Amino acid sequence: MPLSGPFVQELERIVSASGLVRTLEGRLVYECDMHTFYKGAPDVVALPQRTEQVVEIVRLCRREHVPIVPRGSGTGLIGGAMAPSGGVMIGTNRMDAILELDLPNRCATVQPGLINLSLTRAVASHGFFFAPDPSSQMVSSIGGNVATNAGGPHCLKYGITTNHILGLEIVTGAGELVRLGGKAADRPGYDLVGAAVGSEGTFGIVTAITVRLLHAAEAVKTILASFTAIEDASEAVSAIIAAGIVPAALEMLDELMIRAINEGTGAGYPKDAAAVLLIELDGPAAEVEAQGERAARICWERGALEVRVAADATERALLWKGRKEAAGAVGRLAPTYLLQDAVVPRSKLPTIMRELIAIGARHRVQIANVFHAGDGNLHPLILYDDRDPAELARAKAANEELLRACIEMGGTVTGEHGVGLDKAKNLPLQYAEADLNFMYRLRRAFDPDLIMNPGKLLPSHPACGEGFRPTRPRVPDGAWI
Amino acid sequence: MALAARSIGDALVTIAGRESVRDDASSLDSSIIDGARPRFLVRPASIDELSRVIALAHDAGLAAVPRGNGRALELGNPPAKVDLVVDLTGLDRVIEHNPDDLTITVQAGMSCGALAALLAPHRQSLAIDPPGLATRTLGGVTATNALGPLRARFGGLRDLLLGVRFVQPDGVVTWGGSKVVKSVSGYDVPKLMVGALGTLGVLAELTLRLHPLPDLERSWLVCLDQPQAAQELVSRLVDSSVQPGRVELLNDDAARFVLGESGSAGIAVSMGSVADAVNEQGERLAEMAKAQGARVLALPDDFWSRVSDAMSPPAGWTVLQITSLPGRLADTLEAVGGIVQAEAPGAEVRLGGCATLGTLRLLIGGATVAELDAVITRVRAWVGEIGGGVVVASGPAELRRTVDPWGPIGPGALALMRALRDEFDPRRVLNPGRYVRGI
Numbered sequence: 001m002p003l004s005g006p007f008v009q010e011l012e013r014i015v016s017a018s019g020l021v022r023t024l025e026g027r028l029v030y031e032c033d034m035h036t037f038y039k040g041a042p043d044v045v046a047l048p049q050r051t052e053q054v055v056e057i058v059r060l061c062r063r064e065h066v067p068i069v070p071r072g073s074g075t076g077l078i079g080g081a082m083a084p085s086g087g088v089m090i091g092t093n094r095m096d097a098i099l100e101l102d103l104p105n106r107c108a109t110v111q112p113g114l115i116n117l118s119l120t121r122a123v124a125s126h127g128f129f130f131a132p133d134p135s136s137q138m139v140s141s142i143g144g145n146v147a148t149n150a151g152g153p154h155c156l157k158y159g160i161t162t163n164h165i166l167g168l169e170i171v172t173g174a175g176e177l178v179r180l181g182g183k184a185a186d187r188p189g190y191d192l193v194g195a196a197v198g199s200e201g202t203f204g205i206v207t208a209i210t211v212r213l214l215h216a217a218e219a220v221k222t223i224l225a226s227f228t229a230i231e232d233a234s235e236a237v238s239a240i241i242a243a244g245i246v247p248a249a250l251e252m253l254d255e256l257m258i259r260a261i262n263e264g265t266g267a268g269y270p271k272d273a274a275a276v277l278l279i280e281l282d283g284p285a286a287e288v289e290a291q292g293e294r295a296a297r298i299c300w301e302r303g304a305l306e307v308r309v310a311a312d313a314t315e316r317a318l319l320w321k322g323r324k325e326a327a328g329a330v331g332r333l334a335p336t337y338l339l340q341d342a343v344v345p346r347s348k349l350p351t352i353m354r355e356l357i358a359i360g361a362r363h364r365v366q367i368a369n370v371f372h373a374g375d376g377n378l379h380p381l382i383l384y385d386d387r388d389p390a391e392l393a394r395a396k397a398a399n400e401e402l403l404r405a406c407i408e409m410g411g412t413v414t415g416e417h418g419v420g421l422d423k424a425k426n427l428p429l430q431y432a433e434a435d436l437n438f439m440y441r442l443r444r445a446f447d448p449d450l451i452m453n454p455g456k457l458l459p460s461h462p463a464c465g466e467g468f469r470p471t472r473p474r475v476p477d478g479a480w481i
Numbered sequence: 482m483a484l485a486a487r488s489i490g491d492a493l494v495t496i497a498g499r500e501s502v503r504d505d506a507s508s509l510d511s512s513i514i515d516g517a518r519p520r521f522l523v524r525p526a527s528i529d530e531l532s533r534v535i536a537l538a539h540d541a542g543l544a545a546v547p548r549g550n551g552r553a554l555e556l557g558n559p560p561a562k563v564d565l566v567v568d569l570t571g572l573d574r575v576i577e578h579n580p581d582d583l584t585i586t587v588q589a590g591m592s593c594g595a596l597a598a599l600l601a602p603h604r605q606s607l608a609i610d611p612p613g614l615a616t617r618t619l620g621g622v623t624a625t626n627a628l629g630p631l632r633a634r635f636g637g638l639r640d641l642l643l644g645v646r647f648v649q650p651d652g653v654v655t656w657g658g659s660k661v662v663k664s665v666s667g668y669d670v671p672k673l674m675v676g677a678l679g680t681l682g683v684l685a686e687l688t689l690r691l692h693p694l695p696d697l698e699r700s701w702l703v704c705l706d707q708p709q710a711a712q713e714l715v716s717r718l719v720d721s722s723v724q725p726g727r728v729e730l731l732n733d734d735a736a737r738f739v740l741g742e743s744g745s746a747g748i749a750v751s752m753g754s755v756a757d758a759v760n761e762q763g764e765r766l767a768e769m770a771k772a773q774g775a776r777v778l779a780l781p782d783d784f785w786s787r788v789s790d791a792m793s794p795p796a797g798w799t800v801l802q803i804t805s806l807p808g809r810l811a812d813t814l815e816a817v818g819g820i821v822q823a824e825a826p827g828a829e830v831r832l833g834g835c836a837t838l839g840t841l842r843l844l845i846g847g848a849t850v851a852e853l854d855a856v857i858t859r860v861r862a863w864v865g866e867i868g869g870g871v872v873v874a875s876g877p878a879e880l881r882r883t884v885d886p887w888g889p890i891g892p893g894a895l896a897l898m899r900a901l902r903d904e905f906d907p908r909r910v911l912n913p914g915r916y917v918r919g920i
Binding site for chain 1: 492495496529532533536537540579580581583604605626628636639649651652653654655656657659660661662663664665666669670672673675676677681694695716719720721722723724754755757758761762802804805806807808809838839864867868869870872887888891893894895896897898900904905916917
């Protein structure tokens, strides 16, 4: 349904003509996030600069029953920041200021459009950093990190975005400007900050974020261990975790991935390895030293071909460069791929890797792997040629089977990318009707008219199209009459 | 009414069995909460029984109070109504322990002490240590968001609860979160349940993240009796790359309670790691103390369990949880000290708190309700200026009737909380009246 003239005029009054994208070619820029499979251009894009403008836009949209899609840098991987049913997209890019650096209290308050890495750069000279480090951190916005509860390689030790958010200012779907949490800990009442982080824009639009800053560790050690079999590498991961070592990051790459990366960035990963583990430890120097030795010993015991310790910061950066560019490097192997984000209990890694190889063989698709092994978060890239519909069908079938295998092992549908449009249909694998019903109702407390990012995060019910209906337990008949 | 009472009793017996339903005088007298005597005490033995008990309460218009070991019943407003006390200690089974994953799923009525004993042979632990931990249930510490010194390093239950099974106020058994250490599939329901005092659902089963016990843990007390000096040490510590487990502030009385005559006010720091790192960091702590001319005491192994005793209130004492900011620690200590001295001059005071977060735990004995009211009101005004607050964690019912035990909440946030409570428990089946603003 196209927007009415008066509606667009009202938007223009709020954000001015320069804050509005109306042309088709302009809007097409916003039709998808990094999951380019899902496309849907908004009817108009508003680029507010101030919180009050956001409030006005949301109130206007609520009054006129127009859907709103929030968007940061558009680097999400789930079909989240795109507009399947049109409406108004609110881009936060122009709200990118650091509002306050409060180093004595080790926190900062920022606007949602601020780029993740810009915050760390602003505080690095004082010895601090912002811990969540998604691979997109050079371009992704902190508002987007909050919306998707983004993870990253180092969340194994430091936790994902939600562990670092102290407070939020949010314009709810009801058009109310609400402050949740703040610098001081332990506020009475429900943990609404905790509920709102990861809500993928379905509660409202975040307009300011208070984040915790951490002090950089004294020492960092990066170890690269290569193996001739991916099962050996998987067992090394389980053994490291079971030994009580909590590395800052523990990443795995498989043979296909190693080849793609070596051809691309020249990261210098061993050519004949079937799997590479990237182990990063940080903390007090003596601890890093001792645990580094322990981790290396475990790798040797599991039959490592080679265990290499990055000699200096440059070598460390090179090892990481390959890892961070993995998704891009895979373009050398196939025109496109399906990216999974499921998690298994980390002790099940050897099992799931065997299963994954079997699934790839069964469906005749190549699967490249690069993932956060330390927390069992898989990122298999199922390669296919999009010019071949049969191959796409096989890739989808492999994807589905792999997801089911992960859930059966006690895992989860998505570890850090989020649900979006892409995985909403998969949530019933993991949650019963009652669980989904609870989530629907939770959402409605923030967004009573369901105008915020509709169609994302929660599946629509196959039967009635709205909330899932749980079955109530039976109570003895007529007891209280 | 008599008929109704009898038939509700019959229904409870049908659900949970005769042995698990009590309505005799002594059972009910021992289940009184802030003067309110329940009609029944019921102890379900399974989640299914629990769900049917709650469904019955919902349909029959009964108010149900979930209870673990009953160690935090003085948290919150006195209840508006108590018909049913639901004793959860019958739900104490381990569902699944995966030592290699550092996760465990247990029923919520299990005690923290039992969990610790179970995990010790694996050299693992649940990294929380609120006062009186051993006798509290896991559901209890989760529902009340109980915190202790270890939060300095590991955060609180919000950072450790991965998944939760709970019974909604209408009896529907619901699961939120996941059983793995990392998941963003759907809303983060576990966070919502931490500290919600069971008002959105009765906690039945918890999946928790565990941590490996360090090779070695050692602790030191840096004796500093001036708030400014304490703040300076904490700043040095945080700005260094030392990685302490706990950074706990203790006043004179608390330190003497723990250490006897040799104790004095200061900052107690624990380090847990490989042996070399612990000793090396201990030396660096000693250097920081020396730079301030402060005495350092090496602490005995049972120090932290004695701190836990010191921070547990003797009968009749009141506990205030004060939140300030880490950068305002000294100011806050001075202000709180001054206010207590002025408003409750005869009171005994023990003070602890997480120095790196700026949260304090203040135990006051021998003060009247009027004195406590004045202390709370003035401290609230002071920390309120910098965004902090005061919660009465424990104290006499009369005090909690006189003064709001939770303190102010911003209007926007409160409206959302009320909307959630109205959505999930419109009949106010669970813990009516006790939570923030009586919602």
